[in-house]
Amino acid sequence: MSSKRSRSDSKSSKNSKGSKQKTLGMAWGANSLSASRSSFRSSPFSSFGSYMTEKNRKLRDQFDAEATRSSGSCKPIFRGVSIFVDGLTIPSSQELKGYMLNLGGRFENYFSRHRVTHIICSNLADTKVRNLRTFSCGLPVVKPSWISDSVAANRLLSWVPYQLDQHANNQPRLSAFFSQKSTQISDDLMVAASEENLNPSLKGGTPRSGNLSPSQVRNPTDNQLGESEPSIEEPSSSNSGRWSKTTISETSDSEIEDGNIIRKKLQASPHPSASISSYSLGKQTVKRSSNLALVGPPNQRHSTLEDSNFVENYFKSSRLHFIGTWRNRYRKRFPSLCNESRCRSSNLNDSDSSQKKKIIHVDMDCFFVSVVIRHHPELHDKPVAVCHSDNPKGTAEISSANYPARDYGVRAGIFVGDAKALCPHLIIFPYNFQAYEEVADQFYDILHKHCNKVQAVSCDEAFLDITDVEGVDAENLASTIRKEILDTTGCTASVGIAGNMLMARLATRAAKPDGQCYIAPEKVDEYLQELPIKTLPGIGHVLEEKLRKRNICTCGQLRLISKDTLQRDFGTKTGEMLWNYSRGLDSRLVGVIQESKSLGAEVNWGVRFKDLQDSHYFLSNLCKEVSLRLQGCGVHGRSFTLKIKKRKEGAGEPAKFMGCGDCENLSHSITVPIATDDNVVIERISKQLFGSFNLDVKDIRGVGLQVSKLENVDDLKQVRERNALRLWLTSASTAGEEQYNNKVGNKGMGEADVEVPSVNRNLGQFADQAGSSVGRNNNLSGGEASSSNASAPPPLSHLDVGVLQSLPSEVFSELNDIYGGKLVDFIAQRKGHSENCINSSPVASHVRDDGGGLHASDMSRLSSGLGEKNTGDEAQPVAVSEAGLCNQALDRVDLGVTDLMPSSLSQIDALVLHQLPEELRFDILQQLPAHRRQELTSNAGLGSSTEIPQGLLDVKSTDIKLPIDVVVDSNLWVGTPPMWVEKFKVSNCLLLNTLAETYYELGSNGNLSSIMQRTLCKCLPPQDASDDGWIDEAMFYICELLKQYIKLKIELDLEEIYVCFCLLRRFTTKSEFLLQVYNNVFSHLQASVVETYGGNLHIPLHG
């Protein structure tokens, strides 16, 4: 298989110093001021902005003049097209310019999202393209052959087939010349306006006729809606197309177990679809669905075209959604089992005793069928399946088939039509998700009763480690469990017993249905010898096929291949897995469900869009769903991946009704620095991602949004509070110094430092120690300093009243707790009675609101919270903790404040952060580890605009230190360096430092123009430095440097650049600078950029 990635070209655009390349990002458009930037209006750069406006206008006039001169005979096929060429191209940039010039188009020397309509770029490596994509604000990035082909065809071809994407082999084909169907949003003014209406998809958009067929009235899906009356399920026999034909009822089911059914706590609405909590019969659910019944349209809608509430309705009926989200409901039901730290302790010393282990695997037989026929014993020997539809020609999928049905070849996943063909008498039952949920709950209650090491696999399946279960033989235990399951649920389960998880699972397979099987260690080899490899968990159809091509069909044959060969052919891990599994080896341990690492929602059925509005509406619903699920799980996420299924070229309407058919899977992701569950933020991010696909929405067959880099909300709260406090304490203790220089070495040891417990108190179960530590802390605050553990907050007398007052009330409250409530008095004393600011001071409001009371519980929560995150990453041996705490007192001095710092920006509450005094905020950010700083390059998740703090812009000369490490790379030129860079050997470093120096000299008197002029005077010979054009070039160039420096992929406006320079001038190191840019510029950028360009909706053709 050839890789789809481009590995070519990406280098070549870098190395040639003097070549005629440009890189995106010249951002000096006259129209780049947006209303949301009003706070920058008064900056000294605004004058230069108008200067540049004028300058650019002149350049365009020149171009127009040139174009007029040289055009004439030719057809102006490029009218309305304005290209910007990025990097090396074939044909060359010059040639392209010629084409544009001659054929009615426009060629922009510098990128502006307002004037440029298309970015022209050759094939690049994946990552380069991605940068470009983000960078281009949704403008199409098109290969140069679009131009030359259009010239050859003497008409403007659709650029869509020429889009540059990740696929290196995606060269434009000849057929692209003729495929005019694919048009695109931003093209429609030029090419597509009329074609759009030719599409016969309108037919699909007509309302469904109002006839209510019986099947719609008695639609099986009504059952899932959880109506208050007991649901009546009616299976239908083969010759019936309607649910009403036969009248076997499951009613008794609900009645019998009524007591059990309504036992769940009501959950707060709104629901994230049905994923977390609504497969029960709680009143909430009933109410919700009856609302639906009232409000909802009478006919079932089945596509995004017709159902405005498609996402929610879809998930309510989706079996895969049900089983896919079951795990999260289990987590909610047994939160104590998901703590991660619990089952770990036994892991270390267990690896040696793998021989003696006894593992049980339990799996319900044909689960969905068993449940819905559990009170119909007469059906147990008839072929039965669960499916949405009984249509003998239908494309609904069989979810589960019972064993009689499997004898006919009926399997989960096949179409009901095919199933009926295989087995004409097949009885179809509708789904009853609520019943599955109940039975699953009973199932797990039983398992937990018999064993405390239970690893849930799915709603009908689990592993038990019964090595330590005493007194009972494994086989007997299995029988007991199976009998109990049958008695309680009316459904059979099968059990496999073996020495490891792999063999136990295989044993279950052999045991089914309604049986149990023990595979003794000495039988393993024999058992595996002839076993088809497909039977091994982890080998699906793809691996099976790959192995079959090597004539490997059984585990015995697989064993003949060396581990090296397998690893070479299938990868390190997969190869090892194959090698181990074929020998019955499996070292995995039965453990609790881990914290989830990602969360998402996707819909790949019924997705049909007629226009952008459709798709945006759908996307926003999907975002809401995801946001609700995040909230439901109590997590925030930092990384967002949008997945799109795009109809493959040439693929028509799929065989499966409303299915996605043959699709290309595309995904783009973005990582933001602050974790969120906020729907508004998520929508903004998603729309930006969506826009970057540049798709014809009519080709979209599926959309999914996945969130990763999850962070637990409770942890976050605690960590944020704690960090804020620690930071503050540290800063406060040095408040008298000129700068907030947080090197602990500056302080007296053991006096001013704060407690550093995070490394040591890393396990949840040591809450006691955490608590006692708090106690110590409180004592210390009373003045009893202990030299042995250097963990006291600074004495009251060291605190700065002003800073105290500037704290948010919550922070102050916590702090007050630390000082045993003495802070309030202290403030009152220090402040005297000179002022009375009850209404504005957080201190005052704290006093009023909280009465100065202590919150011991808060404190222990606060103290024990921080460690957990660390635990996951690097579990420290517990034994180290107490001794380590003392011994590390010295180390701590060296480690300094870094130790206290959040390892992640997202552990900081953005709101708290912004309420903190500026210097303090800076300190926090300044300490972030490098890998988090990198993420500052991404900006979509940041909130609305941030005012630049007043103090930042009026720079005093004492503030200024040259940012000496501001060196991009003296040899790496960005884009096209101005001619004088070459000529006079001006290095990037010199340029930036001179610029900063000049800022210093001119102070607030300088505007960009004068600063640039002066800078150039220093770098170039006087006669050259005064050249008007060079100043322009220099500005463009420096802007480019700056953007590379801060890795900003979105254009900066003048004002933003101005802020960047101010920051550059103010801070001494790159990290400080970056963090300030992030704080003051990025957040401001995103809102407006996405607002205007999210989804590339309104790309103006003319400036």
Add this chain to the structure above:
DNA sequence: ATCCTCCCCTAC
């Protein structure tokens, strides 16, 4: 080396 993104594969 280690990270990241964009996939693909697998299981229920």
Add this chain to the structure above:
DNA sequence: TAAGGTAGGGGAGGAT
């Protein structure tokens, strides 16, 4: 008609 979701593991290839 029909409800092809969800999450983890892992590999390839690129950036650092």
